[in-house]
Amino acid sequence: MPKLIVVLGDQLSPALASLQQLQPEDLILLAEVTSEASYVRHHKHKIILLFSAMRHFAATLQQLGYQLCYIRYGSVPHLNTMTDAVQFALAQHTDLTSVVITECGEYRLQQEILSWQHQLSLPVHILSDDRFICDLPRFSRWAKGKKQLRMEYFYREMRRYTGLLMQAETPEGGKWNYDADNRKTWPDKLQPTAPLSFPPDDITADVIALVQQHFADNMGRAENFHYAVCGKDARQAFLHFVQHQLPQFGDYQDAMRLGQPFLQHSICSIYLNCGLLDVRWMCNKVQQAYQQGLVPLNAAEGFIRQLIGWREYVRGLYWLLMPNYKQRNTLEATRALPGFYWHGQTKMRCMQQAVQSTIEHAYSHHIQRLMITGNFALLAGLSVEQVTDWYLAVYADAYEWVELPNTLGMALFADGGVLASKPYAASGAYINRMSNYCKHCAYNVKRTTEADACPFNALYWDFLQRNQAVLAQNPRLTLAYTNWHKRSDTDKAAILAKAADTLIKLEQL
């Protein structure tokens, strides 16, 4: 009974649940379709990565002797959606008797897939995505009845469940979390190790030409694409990280440095989230490096926490809380996203650096995303919808299951504290402590109301003042509000006036 096995652009894993059912008579469908390529204005590198990785994945399956229907972008007139692609494949291959797909990563597309049950005259089987360690029923059981869904407790359960960095029931080293050791600033003399980059082969060169032709106005330059596009290269990139960067990843994971977009970050979320890397394999490599004495515990634990803790937790929350989660806007943030999020031309050095690496690489690291572009959006009250669409579009590792909780919940506090126990709001002082940006900035980080004052400073106080009704009772903000209320009325008025002026002139910052 031949089946149609549909594989999506972020499901490029040989171990994918639907491919585990593959029989020689089955047909595998991969399709480059307009709707997926344009539901947000994806960065050019994100489209190149996925189309090229899809073509490489298809070529490997074909070499193994499997039958494929691969639809190239624009090759079939009027074929726009995944549904169109499935109908096209079924019309060409009338012997197929069922459709099999692994559950997808976005609510939007999941609704489309659910509609196949009614639209197609064949049974449709949607399989659980066991590339994640915690399946969705297990996450729901964990969440059930809890007043607060804190990542730390979920993470401990995942450590016990996987046995990673565990000595029987005890966490390695006696503590679950070594984050307190992971906030060092970048030393002047230290040179970061560059992540591995991969020159485009013929397949990628074809895709680059396609993206230049059809997505010319999207963010980024197609010519400087340098990511891995197959599992073998992605694994090599990750092993390079483990050997050369992981030893210092922990210490400096929150640091930022002028002209250094990657520092000791792995950038492997780009590969992991489209299926080129396997989360269990990555964690085992990190654990082995720790056991062999090659990396310190704070680095190994910090990295493994991102994968089996944070990543699995945001995915669980996304599916638990959608579709309502996407509508949340607790702080009523509606201001239009300023143009510099797209072109990077701003005198604020920190924003310019974060947006520039986004434009150049479809990447910026987690502190740039949270404490620079995210923090600015939070302080300025930028539209939750526009900000979340921006993150989903511009990062090569972004799919809604991971992007929405991180942006709407963590960075913008729009869920009112489901995900974070306080808003990650910070003035310029934090950015100055964790980077050398302020030394290279037209604004003065020590000033708040003067003409050259750092915009983050007045906006920070204005954020607290204008959201007082929602935030003042938060125990983690008591000190911040006490400091605000200690100020004289004249000071407060001057700061709020400066913030109002800054918000009017956002485009000129």
Ligand code: DLZ
């Ligand atoms: C992001 C993306 C893009 C740009 N293009 C395609 C595509 O043409 N075909 C495809 O199967 N998938 C693509 N994707 C990834 C999907 O949007 C992704 O599977 C969903 O967002 C669910 O995570």
Ligand code: SF4
């Ligand atoms: Fe950013 Fe302010 Fe520092 Fe300039 S002074 S880099 S705007 S924090």
